[in-house]
Amino acid sequence: MEQSRRKRLLTLFFSMLYISAFTFGGGFVIVTFMKRKFVDELHWLDEQEMLDMTALAQSSPGAIAVNAAILTGWKVGGFAGMAAAVLGTVIPPVVIISVISLFYNLFAENRFVTLVLKGMACGVAAVILDVSLSLGKNVLKSGQWTHYAVMAAAFAATFFFRVNVIWIILAAAVVGAVLVLYSRKGGGQA
């Protein structure tokens, strides 16, 4: 028992270390990599939990990646899990930036580095769109038109109108709460 718990914590730590070391770009990038690892590969979380944690990570202050690590860590291994996940997330950027800050001109102007990073950006876009396509399909499978409407409205708000993400999350939460109250009221009358 003790053995398997230790192994789980180590897997959590190294998964986050590995994901954090390779995910360029904003918080949504790391969340998609976490989904592939913890939902699809290790089955430690289900897809709904991962989406819930993404919403929570997005709504609390600080870096989304760190928040997502904290939420996942608690869920997978309690306090020790949280500590392992946060350490795994924080170590790669600290090490990489510490080294680079010593000679950043060399790094930023290096032609090879720029080319590799440009290529990697293509891969990141592919990963995010692959994961969002799978997630989107599952929303469509739910068969609930309110979910379609929320998804379409949230997409339009962020993509076309550049509404701050926080407002979109808040609005979706309000819509959910109103729907609960409405169905309760309807249930009372019936």
Add this chain to the structure above:
Amino acid sequence: MILPQLFLSFVQIGLFSIGGGYVAIPLIQSQTVDLHHWLTAEQFMDLATIAEMTPGPIALNGATFVGMRVAGLPGAVIATFGCILPSLFIASLLAYIYRKYRELPMLQGVLASLRPAVVALIGAAGLNMLLQIAFGGRQQISPENAQWAAMALFAGAFFSLRKFRLNPILTMALCGAGGLALGLLGLM
């Protein structure tokens, strides 16, 4: 007295950057350039570039970079710790609330409506990224700006992910190698 100052500055940055990196950048600027003069405007530009080019959250990258400049490795560690401290408390509290109350009908309803919104946000982030690599940004969509090599690399990666469930990190590493090869051939 530089370490406590660094710590407090980055606690504030961690506490007020709600919604990720794009909010963190101006906060870091106001604390480190305008308020404490730890960085010049030019050094801040370097920081923003590096933060973009390297893995990890922008706020953490900023904390490490500024910490290193101002007080070496101890500075980097202290600033990073300050930056994640608010998250440790607030996200942990949310984790607790989620575990304890997720079965409540009200919270269930709220979460059910949040999930499709989150899916849309992730999808839009991916689409913006695609437009960035394919045309250099969404304002510049036209055939002249098309980056054909990058689009081909993206298409190959996307196909491998969907068809063969290729490991995402491996996909990214292969794309990095592909970018280098295409670039050296003068195609990218």
